[in-house]
Amino acid sequence: MLKAMRLYVRQVERMNRFIGRCSMYLIFVILAVLLYSSFSKALFDPSSWTLEMAQFLMVAYFLLGGAYSMQLDDHVRMDLLYSHWKPRTRTIVDLLTVGFLIFYLVLLLYGGISSTQYALEYDETSYSSWSPRMAPIKIIMVIGIALMLLQTIAMLFRDIAMLRGEPIE
Helix, strand or coil: CHHHHHHHHHHHHHHHHHHHHHHHCHHHHHHHHHHHHHHHHHHCCCCCCHHHHHHHHHHHHHHHHHHHHHHHCCCCCCCCCHHHCCHHHHHHHHHHHHHHHHHHHHHHHHHHHHHHHHHHHCCCECCCCCCCECHHHHHHHHHHHHHHHHHHHHHHHHHHHHHCCCCCC
């Protein structure tokens, strides 16, 4: 069982590392869109698509990089008490909170899939003047949530291995 858990953790973390590092470069695309927006407003007719496109790119940047951030343990954490606990106590608390996180992500994934199906079935568009299709960003949303769920399960496996005294490196 531990061998399968190690394999799962390695594969999920390798995938999330690759996707996370690729999604880091979206910040440059966002900057380019916003720079174009500034120039278009100053020099000629402003584009109606730039702000919404920057928002969509930011959503993709945030969601696709979320699992990588979790993997690196770079997410925001309130550790008023956590940093003073023994490693075993931290691991037990992590196991409890990971359970709640898995429950939350499963609900979020269910809602995301439902929303994506609606967007695909009814050809949903945004209410802005640009009116882009919503399905692509909703598909990215579902992928990002699924990656976070996979990474959370990997964190669960790491905690279980740590409690057993066989940490996964």
